[in-house]
């Protein structure tokens with residue numbers, strides 16, 4: 001298992017598989033073209049989330065639960081980020097079909113938050129090499145940290161909108177995934193606060 005997780009190709013293959021599986025499921029389950037396109041957009045976002053969470057939490061997991069598996073996740077954190085970028089590119093394809101063909105009429109203002117998230121995502125993917133890390137120096141961790149938190153924010157706002165929306169089915173989904181995202185943030189921030197307390201008291 002650890003060997004498999006430690007392969008550079010594993011996150012990319014999982015990202016590709018997760019996105020294509022979500023599209024295939026949407027196409028099979030949807031009753032008509034509009035429903036199929038909607039489900040493909042919804043499910044591609046949902047299957048990309050686990051890959052995002054691995055990239056978001058790899059450092060935290062390795063610090064809190066050091067071991068072969070968590071170290072492998074940390075070593076391949078960039079690839080998990082790229083796997084998420086691949087899966088979310090499939091969301092971009094699915095949502096573009098929605099926005100352009102089946103549910104047009106969105107204002108440009110409504111596209112800003114998600115559009116900026118995609119700009120961040122591709123900036124992070126393009127600068128994920130050692131060369132760019134050296135070139136950007138102290139700006140590299142800043143860019144990648146900010147990008148991760150911004151993507152977390154867009155995911156959380158999307159699910160919060162569903163959790164407090166009118167559709168009961170979407171409300172359950174919003175509550176479950178919103179809770180997972182809040183728990184992930186708490187897990188990521190908690191050791192820092194603890195370290196800060198140790199630093200202050202110790």
Ligand code: HEM
Nearest residue numbers: 038041042045046095098111114115117118151154155158
């Ligand atoms: C301008 C860019 C974007 C547009 C136009 C867009 C559009 C869509 C559409 C049409 C759906 C399906 C809605 C439904 O049928 O309920 C959807 C779902 C979703 N999108 Fe996007 N999206 C964008 C970017 C993003 C980004 C960057 C993220 C995350 C970082 C994201 C996260 C989500 C989530 C969490 C869902 C709901 C998935 C679920 O129901 O489990 N979207 N989006």
